[in-house]
Amino acid sequence: MEFIDLKSQYQRLQARIDARIKTVLAHGQFILGPEVRELEQQLAEYCGVRHAIGVANGTDALQLALMALEVGPGDAVLTTAFSFFATAEVIPLVGARPIFVDVQEDSFNLDPAALEQAITVHDATRQGKLKAVIAVDLFGLPADYPRLEAICKKHNLHLIEDAAQSFGGAIGTRKAGSFGDISTTSFFPAKPLGCYGDGGAVFTNSDELATALKSLRVHGKGTDKYDNVRIGLNSRLDTLQAAILLEKLPVLDEERERKQEFLERYNESLQGAFALPRIPDGYVSAIAQYTLRVESGQRSALQNRLRNVGVPTQIYYHRALHRQPALQAYAHKAHCPVSDRLSEQVLSLPIHAYMTNHEQDNVIEALLGRFP
Missing domain, CATH: 3.90.1150.10 (Aspartate Aminotransferase, domain 1)
Known part of the structure; x- marks a missing residue:
């Protein structure tokens, strides 16, 4: 018995996936090729957002989200205490301080009441400037975004949705990937929408943030990759992985x-x-x-x-x-x-x-x- 059966899924989609891969091998645009742009458009339409930006993996997606929101040294970011290490790892990577918030026992997700309490405690201690909240949709269930969005608006905090495990989920008519200022996902093979290697994406309705993210994923490029206007990452989605995802998304x-x-x-x-x-x-x-x-x-x-x-x-x-x-x-x-x-x-x-x-x-x- 398989814990997650990727082999059976491939057997079902084999003809279409193989044809997509053959097309990429023929045109040879292996980095940010046409399939990446096609996938980004389909992902944005699926989630109901203006922009989807393909990146190298889900961890980079979170770090790029923080970088686009200009979170850095002297800042603090509130996040769940119950998640994979990458959720918190990216916060020190940009020079900020993570503040851990407890979760709800029945949903495994960030507890809005505990978040409010953590903000109150922080306001009394002033250990770094509160800048953002990273909420994780654990095991597939979106967090309580109606309450989380209201809290972040009240306290003037950015909200980042980590939808790596919830892609395909929803609250009402809003799809996972559409909550907060920025949402991220991972295409790690075991995720609900997974490729055959590493991959990820960032979602936003902000034209300004989308422009920054597209720059940050390619070494902070400006007009071209040799015009570097900010410090960024090398975090580009492989065309082969995008081609595979284009056949997995419809099912x-x-x-x-x-x-x-x-x-x-x-x-x-x-x-x-x-x-x-x-x-x-x-x-x-x-x-x-x-x-x-x-x-x-x-x-x-x-x-x-x-x-x-x-x-x-x-x-x-x-x-x-x-x-x-x-x-x-x-x-x-x-x-x-x-x-x-x-x-x-x-x-x-x-x-x-x-x-x-x-x-x-x-x-x-x-x-x-x-x-x-």
Whole structure:
């Protein structure tokens, strides 16, 4: 059983993906070629924003967002304590200070009430100028952007949406990738929309920010790449990866609907046995992961039981960000008990558009201790 089955997806799309790759090999424009521009247009239309800018990876996308918003030394950025390391890593990379905020236990996402409290505490201590908030849409579910956008507007803060795991999700009619001043995504292969290597994108409705981002991704170029008007990065999306994504994007919603069916089957079968993921009314999850919570101290035994019958599992994440050794200089005052608790409880199960009902039944039976 595969945790995420990229091979079956490729077999379905093989003829179209191979044809796209052959076209790129023929025209030879391997960096920022025509497929990149075509993909950027389709991504922007899909998300309902004015601009999509392809970049080298999701981490660069976050760093470029901070750079475009002119976040730097002396600034502070509020962000979730429960996410992948890259979310916080980019903040010191631009010279700013991360401030860790706790999450909601049922959504795994940034807690608006905790964010308000963190802003109040910061205003009393004045450790750096608060400049921005990075919210992460964990496991596919968009964060509570109606409340987060209102808080950021109230306190004059930029809002960055990290939609790496939620691309394809939505709140009402607004797609993930359209929230905040800037949104980012990753095309890492395991993401809801993934390529066959590294890739990412940045989204914005601001013409000014889009111009800055297009410059920053190519060494801060001006009129051409030898006219450098700002300090930037080398972060260009490969044309081959864009070509692959052009064939994956049209099936994204169909794949999400299939994963929704599996999510509902999991929830129906496991109700009462575990704390299960919840999708609020009006929200659409991209279902990047199916993550349940188990009692502290029981996770290893459960993982071993599943492993013994061939069921792969993953833990996202073993350690909250304010507990990471590399971030201890910024975390001495962080108080994020929910994030700490989740790091001991979360367990992600196989869920992808190409699994079978029989495979899922085996996972459920093993979880409930009924596997033959």
